[in-house]
Amino acid sequence: MFKKFYLSKKEVTNTVAAMALLFALTSVICYFVYLFGDDLTAWQWVRFLGVNLLLVAVFGIYLYCADIEILHSAKKLYAICLIMVFGLAVYVIIDKWVSPYAVPYAFIPLTCGLIFSRKSGFISSLIIVMSMFFGQAFSEIVTTSYIPLFVGVCSSILSSYMLSNQNKRINYIGVAVVLAVLTCLSNLMLTLAVDEEASLLFVVVYSLLSGLVSVALFMLVVPVLDSIFNFVTDFRLAELTATDAPLMKRMFEEAPGTFNHCLTVANYTEACASAIGANTYLARAAAYYHDIGKLKNPQYYSENQTDGHNPHDEITPELSTSLIKKHVSNGLLIAKEYRLPDMFGVFIKEHHGTMPIQFFYSKAQKYTDGTLDDTGFRYDGPTPSNKISAILMICDASEAALRALSVDDRMKAEQIVGNIINDRLKYHQFDNCDITMKELNIIKETIVTVYVGISHKRIVYPNQKKNDESKAE
Numbered sequence: 001m002f003k004k005f006y007l008s009k010k011e012v013t014n015t016v017a018a019m020a021l022l023f024a025l026t027s028v029i030c031y032f033v034y035l036f037g038d039d040l041t042a043w044q045w046v047r048f049l050g051v052n053l054l055l056v057a058v059f060g061i062y063l064y065c066a067d068i069e070i071l072h073s074a075k076k077l078y079a080i081c082l083i084m085v086f087g088l089a090v091y092v093i094i095d096k097w098v099s100p101y102a103v104p105y106a107f108i109p110l111t112c113g114l115i116f117s118r119k120s121g122f123i124s125s126l127i128i129v130m131s132m133f134f135g136q137a138f139s140e141i142v143t144t145s146y147i148p149l150f151v152g153v154c155s156s157i158l159s160s161y162m163l164s165n166q167n168k169r170i171n172y173i174g175v176a177v178v179l180a181v182l183t184c185l186s187n188l189m190l191t192l193a194v195d196e197e198a199s200l201l202f203v204v205v206y207s208l209l210s211g212l213v214s215v216a217l218f219m220l221v222v223p224v225l226d227s228i229f230n231f232v233t234d235f236r237l238a239e240l241t242a243t244d245a246p247l248m249k250r251m252f253e254e255a256p257g258t259f260n261h262c263l264t265v266a267n268y269t270e271a272c273a274s275a276i277g278a279n280t281y282l283a284r285a286a287a288y289y290h291d292i293g294k295l296k297n298p299q300y301y302s303e304n305q306t307d308g309h310n311p312h313d314e315i316t317p318e319l320s321t322s323l324i325k326k327h328v329s330n331g332l333l334i335a336k337e338y339r340l341p342d343m344f345g346v347f348i349k350e351h352h353g354t355m356p357i358q359f360f361y362s363k364a365q366k367y368t369d370g371t372l373d374d375t376g377f378r379y380d381g382p383t384p385s386n387k388i389s390a391i392l393m394i395c396d397a398s399e400a401a402l403r404a405l406s407v408d409d410r411m412k413a414e415q416i417v418g419n420i421i422n423d424r425l426k427y428h429q430f431d432n433c434d435i436t437m438k439e440l441n442i443i444k445e446t447i448v449t450v451y452v453g454i455s456h457k458r459i460v461y462p463n464q465k466k467n468d469e470s471k472a473e
């Protein structure tokens with residue numbers, strides 16, 4: 001998806017408000033834990049608030065330069081601030097009343113890294129670690145103030161980049177163990193350098209506990225954030241792509257043809273996403289839910305017409321086009337009803353782009369003298385804005401065409417999929433997303449490979465042949 005490198009007035013207002021809230025809450029937490037009761041001079045207040053303001057400003061500037069998508073979404077912006085504030089509260093409480101060696105510094109980078117990006121996970125953790133450091137420094141806790149600065153930064157870097165390919169909850173047990181060991185080593189190095197009186201046994205025990213608590217908090221908080229903010233995490237996608245998910249069960253019962261079409265398209269989209277390095281979880285989920293609008297009047301779609309009756313034979317092509325197009329707007333309503341993540345609405349709107357509904361357009365041409373404009377027979381769009389939408393558009397059309405034509409030759413299948421891609425290039429469907437011609441060629445080859453695998457012929461076993469012959473007699 002192309003990034004907007006500017007902020008609207010509303011986005012600027014939201015950013016300033018969120019940063020102001022983050023500044024106020026982090027300052028209050030650090031003051032009450034580290035400075036409450038101290039007789040601060042006016043100059044000390046200026047320095048304390050100035051440092052926190054500088055940290056928040058750096059955070060906002062970094063997001064604008066490196067991860068501006070967060071600033072485009074008020075939901076993401078306030079969510080990351082909430083995670084930071086909650087993390088800081090946990091950190092300082094454990095630091096003050098348990099042990100500075102037990103602070104779960106990896107919690108913020110793990111959580112923000114999974115929900116947003118590894119870049120935002122690192123910077124959000126670094127800002128909180130620095131806020132703790134300066135809070136302790138102003139309270140003259142000289143020795144232990146180096147712990148969040150050193151161990152916290154190390155944990156931020158390591159945990160941010162340990163998220164790669166960790167799509168299953170069970171894998172985070174390994175992450176917890178690795179973080180615990182690395183935190184232990186960092187704390188031991190720091191203790192030997194600046195705090196010779198500390199008990200090494202306690203340092204080891206608390207350090208190991210730190211890594212484990214980080215992952216435990218992460219596992220508890222992520223589902224809550226998924227529920228509150230409706231985020232698209234790999235964990236949420238795994239739940240949505242289970243065939244016993246409520247909307248999947250409803251589709252199986254009310255529109256079984258569409259259900260099976262979506263499952264097949266999901267196989268194509270997941271393989272294509274894997275081939276070009278896109279998110280396979282998101283690709284499969286997009287395919288599962290892209291046609292949920294067909295739950296309204298499923299009999300108007302060919303895959304659900306099992307009795308041989310086609311209601312489109314009794315109405316005009318214009319009315320048929322209107323009814324077919326409605327599965328997009330109906331899909332958006334159903335997605336909202338079932339509280340699907342906002343990204344699913346993007347896939348529902350974009351998977352047909354602004355392509356004409358060729359069957360009814362050709363049917364209408366037969367009743368028209370001269371040339372007929374296809375504007376009234378096109379989907380309303382918009383065109384795909386990201387690679388997953390582009391993959392879904394191609395796979396959706398390819399699955400329908402290959403199934404309808406019952407192709408049994410690889411070269412013929414390549415020709416059909418190639419024509420589908422060329423048609424969409426002709427209608428400028430990929431102008432709004434950053435997919436390349438090389439990737440389109442990979443997608444074509446992947447679809448054909450998957451199709452050949454699905455449609456391969458099975459050998460006839462001897463017993464099966466005898467049974468078939470006896471039935472014929």
